[in-house]
Amino acid sequence: MIEVRELTKTFDGFKALDSASITVPDGAIYGLVGPNGAGKSTLIRHLTGIYRPDSGVCLAGGEPIYENPAAKARIAAIPDDWYYFPSATIRDMMRFYRGMYPTFDEKRYEKFKDVFQLPEKAVIRRMSKGMQKQAAFWLAMCCRPDYLILDEPVDGLDPVMRRQVWSLMMGDVSEHGTTVLVSSHNLRELEDVCDHVGILHKGRVLLERSLSDLQDNIVKVQTVFQPGTVPELPRDLEILHTSCIGRVYTYIIRGNGETVGQKLAACQPVMIDILPLSLEEIFIYELGGEQYAVKDILF
């Protein structure tokens, strides 16, 4: 399990993380989402032992990560801008990783040659961004980590390779119980793979739930009322957003779909349709409550 408790980090007076806390259960795929500058990369750099926390703790398997080689040996990370030695080939980097990680699986490295089909002896610097990303995945997954921490992992990969990479990761999760924490802005993709989600905003964790809980807790309601009447909705409904097109009213309401439906039925609508929200919609409406909404600006 990865645990972050009350983590705070300040850079030259700017609080990048403000008492952030997350918990990633063992064997989970945890999606860390948030707007630009929310502190996702900072959190990830703490989880990989790069940054020292100003306060709070980061634990992997119950052990602190910073300056703990035993804990770090169980973690593999693919940052957004993966570093390789300037004149190194994939094979050179493999030898380096093999020397560093006790669990490095050389057989797996050989097997993945067919999967990634990269020129092993070509200088990484001369490869495309997507190829470099594939190389990073290749090496990271050969480390056989208990914890895989990824920052924008599939950015730059083609759709086939994206699916390939996710498939490999899902395989590791199901077969070896690998815990994955992934930060991405591609919510559509995360929705397909993640079972837990945490939303970070301005250095704080807004919410953290399993994806099913999250989707159960917020609903989109489309309703049509009697002509000429717009009844007052029950006061105990937590409405996050309202819009109206013709006679169709659309509400984003926090709460269980069944409960919300029962309460709205009291208003005797002509039609009521309760829909689940996508992760992207949840993200947008949750952050809308935090003054991070799409602005209607006219020029």
Place this chain on the structure above:
Amino acid sequence: MPSKTSFFNTTLYKKLLSRFWPMWLGITALASLAPLITLLELMHLTDIQHWYMGSIYTSILATGGPAFMLVYSILAAMAVWGYLYSPRSVSLMHTLPMTRTCLFVTGCAAGLSFLLLPVVIAGALLFLVGLFFGIAAPLAFFQSGLGLICLAVLYFGFATLCAMVTGSLLALPVFYAVGNFLAVLLDLLLANFTSSFFFGVNAAYSGAVEWLSPTVYIYNNVAAKTVFISDDVRQCTIQGYHILFLYCLAGALLLAVSWALYRCRSSESAGDVVSFRFLRPLFKFVVALLAAFSFGQVLYLLFTAVSVSGASLVRMGVCMTVAGAVGFWIADMLVQKSLRVWRTTVAGAGIMAVVALVICLAVRFDVFGIEDRIPDRADIVRVDINADVSYLGTLTFTPDADPEAVDQILALHRKILDDKDFIRQTCDHYYYDRYYDRGPLGEETSLLYCRLAYELKDGSQLTRIYTLPISRSLLADANSYAAALDVLVNSPASRLRQVYYGQGYAPTWGYINVPQDEMDMENWSDSDWERYNDICDLSSDEAAVLYAALAEDAQAGRWGQKDLMGGRGIEGSGSTVSNGGNVSFELELRPSAAVPDTEEPWSRDYARIFIAYAPEMTATRQALLDLGVPPAVLKPEEPALGGGSEIVD
């Protein structure tokens, strides 16, 4: 396989060596030129001395070693610690399952390997060359090798400290270069600054903190020496060898400090000029102060004329303030990585302005009493006086042996300080007034350099150098500094000191230069030559007689009289130029008893004086007559300009 130790990582070590192989292999190839050159040289030598290789080893250590390590260490440090300066690379290295200690130790091992691999390989080749010719000199080889290791630890330690303090690869060599020579630089700047303000303070480099600039200190204090044991036996040693070990300890200490810094260094400091927050204000003010002292003085020199009367407080203050503020602004921009730092710079520049003004005021008004300091007589061990009076040389006096002379020097010093405003003003107008063919004092005036150097009981030295205007009226005024200097220079003690009389020396040999055309000899037969040589060559006893006569004349004022107005003859001065028509003599002096410690080391073994005879030197004349110089040769002549004695090593 992953390393099993927690403080050293073999994979990383090998990676560093393999990544930077062109550097250390290139340097090794360059260093290997030394054995190659030695080999070629030895092949052409017919008589190979056994000490030859020893002198090569020690010379490499003392001459090439410091410069080689100085330059190569920073390259090694840039290679090894380069990952700290990019957020991407530092992220990779700090993600690896290693502690910072492990990273540091491995990095240090790799860096020192870079430095020592060329030394080991080139050294081994050199040793093999020596072995081949049977002159391997293993002791000198071992000593020199050990010395180079000490230098490697020192320079790599400092380069590593700089690497930890900064987060910028460009700043690293700058910090390293400035740090290596900062002490010497500050010494020179402060000397120049204080001499701009203080009347009489010497602008020379003091070297008081030179040990903080190891390269300069090592070059000044560590040297390869060849000791002559007998005609064909020599031993090669390294003077100041212990200094290398002390610096090695300092290097180890710097590495320990660097390790402590690395443990608390933030990865996010990659790219920052100064990687520790607590050092940033210090960095800004050090840069500002350096700028104030260096560029402030440059600005001052650019916009004002050099003046003997001292620097202008206002102008120097303005120049230092401007330079300091600019320095602070640049440092602030570097720290904040932004050009928009006016708001924060204003406060810092304001502080700098105040500091510069306080320094200028404190120095100008001599808050610490430096300018007016005259040592207590009881604190003086010895005092040297030197003035640019012809053939005067440096006169040394001690309170025990020459109480009167020491009192005269103290009185002279006091009078100079009492008249310092007059001296400054007169000197300032000297060249201007001379241009218009008049002296600043309304009469013929000359400037006389005068140096007073006190050695004090606490081991310190106090040196003052004055430029003094001298004129006939000043010399005639008994209360003036000019008269005091005149009395001192022309005292019997000064005159006797010029010929080392009473200092434990005795003449061992002498030669009288008698012009041959003045001799009453026409044919110059063998017997004439024998007679002539008999007159000219002096035994030690004959030389002693002449030396005593000279001392008698000096004591009585018939020899050694000096004119402070630039050697214009004074009646009865007794000084003449030795020209073709005059007699002169030369005496070689060696210590007959213990020479006082006050004498310079070079003169403790040997001194030689040349004296031009003048008619008023009656005692000397009589001695020359007694030694067989024909009376006709010693005919009275008009005194000529200048002259006196010259003392050479």
